[in-house]
Amino acid sequence: MTDLAGIGSVLGAWYDFRDLNNLQRLITEWIADWGPDWLASIITGVLGALGILGVIGPTLLILIWVERKVIARFQQRYGPNRVGPKGLLQPVADAVKLILKEQLAPRAADKLIFFLPPVLVFIPGILIWGVLPFGPRMSVADLNVGVLFLLAVSGTAVLVLFMAGWASNNKYALFGAMRAVAMSISYEVPMVLALLTLVVFSGTMSINGIVQWQQQEDVIFILLFPLSAIAFFFAASAELNRTPADISEAESEIVAGYHTEYSGMRFGLFYAVELGNTLVVSAFIATFFLGGWWLWGLDQWVPSWVILLAKTGAVYFLLIWTRGTLPRLRVDQLMGFCWKALVPATLLFVVVAFVERTLLISEGWDTTVALPIMAVFNIALSLGAVMLFARVARPAPLRRPARIRMAGSDIGGLNAAREVAARREEPQLQVGGD
Amino acid sequence: MSDFGFHLAFWSLAAMTIGGASMIVVSRNLIHAVIWLVLSMLGIAGLYLTLSAEFIAVVQVLIYVGAISVLMLFAIMLTPRAERDNSQHIKTAGPAGVVVIMVMIATMWVAIDTDWGAVREAALTEQARLIGESLIKHYILPFEIGAVLLTAALVGAIALARQDDEDAAVHAASLQAELDDDGSVDPVDVVDPPLPTDGEAST
């Protein structure tokens, strides 16, 4: 990694807000004067966490309003417009309502495991912010296994959802939990493969290292690996249980999924974490594929975290867009899309990344010439792969299921009504207008 | 390795690990046992961090907490509630305890009594890169064998757990027989009882 002492911290003083890391370093040095060094790391860690919470909490309240307004516009409605100017205070009113509501617990629930999930779900939700680089030296923890850490932490969230669904002792909650687990295990595979492409190509597992690679080579990864970026976007939005893929809380099928039995603020906590995860996922998409805090030299003039937040906002809008536009998919469609489309596509680009990395390193190709050629080649390959998928692996047209699984062959429907009527030797039931 | 923060980390993580493991012995519910196992695994991941092995720690969380425990919970969910009992075997618990105590005395004695030699102060840095390089240079054969093993396990697990349509019919029939026996339906086990056929309905 290169020495970046000069970038983004021109003054190096605590009031230089282009790099908040200066403030952190000042506190560390001040504590080191009189205290042990473990105290310094604990205090800066707690301050970092509080800072993140203090910024994210109010942002979430605004984002709820933004999301509802934008979706309303997509669906030609007004959205919230009663509480406060232009409905701005609606999220506050909702939060107050959720806090005041009674907390119910089913009598047959597994008490301990039922109470834990709303709290536990916060832990991965907050830990994941720790490795997000807001600037060249601005992340709470710049791990050299950052990408793996990200995957590990997001993987633990599944367990919490499962605990919530199981402890509720409710059929629908369990359905939701099983769907959530099955889906996030499946979609973790293309996510890992898409990130593996970047790790192979940039040769580092540090998240900040990936951003710095993009900065050094003057290229953003979405140009080099567009299909991986799209696959990551889909996989991440599926992991978030948002509308195109929200089978785990599909309200028209299974009430509310794993949080059916959670009322009041317990539900509020699930909701807040889900929203916060949406934000952090858009931040990570911006970091991995759009260059993060870097934007062709603009980071010399504008604070790097402002650039990151702008990119995050753009990705977040795209997530709202997909949510407002696409209808909910069925379970088999989602699974099929993951295993038949996303996994082969990302796997193809892992191989491509291996080959191109070898050309750059072992054959010593000049990056300024080779990278544009590779970008053009990869974009063409991505288009070809998508067109091939559209032609060959097109989902089969809808047909009647071969065997009705949930019920006997003639239960329900017109035939059953006619048969029942015939069996009772009553006059034939007249259905229809003939 | 002697300051207060390190001591705090080590002892709390050790308590978490051993406490979680002991609760597995005590808990009667299999799902609780798996959740205690997760706690224990997280403690071990933390202990890896105190040994400055970040790569192994993250892999531990990724594999054990994210994958293996979920797999176990899935397997438990696929069996009915009567099979979620995690109690001890009355007959073998006594002899097992004796054997375990003997093993414990032996391992502890070896661990404490042996002179383990030099203590190195510097930890391994850049472990991910080093481990990766040695995997494909020095340990290439074990690496390939591991890959084959994982593939074989994948195929084997799918082949074992696959349920043919005939088996499914037999399974449904046996579940129906169980339901007839005690007449009670477990609210969590989502098993749709086979609906009566036309012949039955007409009689």
Next chain:
Amino acid sequence: MIIGLEHYLVLGALLFCIGFFIALSKKNAVGVLIGVELMLNAVNLTLVAFSRFGTAEVALSTQVFVVFIIAVAAAEVAVGLALALVVYRNRQTISVDRTTLLKG
């Protein structure tokens, strides 16, 4: 008191024994599998402790060994749970002392 190699070794031994007891005494097949996982983790902990406190050439090879153990443990769990499912399907139980077809 300085926390050194012995602390980790004793902890690993303790964990191994708890896992051993669980594997020997539990009735349920999944319970036995949990015990085996604990034993494997105890071994991993011991190996990583040796990696931290041992000589330089030991440091890397122990960690590689741990990676292999984790991979094998994952394979073992997958196959073990599939076996438990099949046993349940055929015998309607996963209790290890009621699957005694070969007892004669």
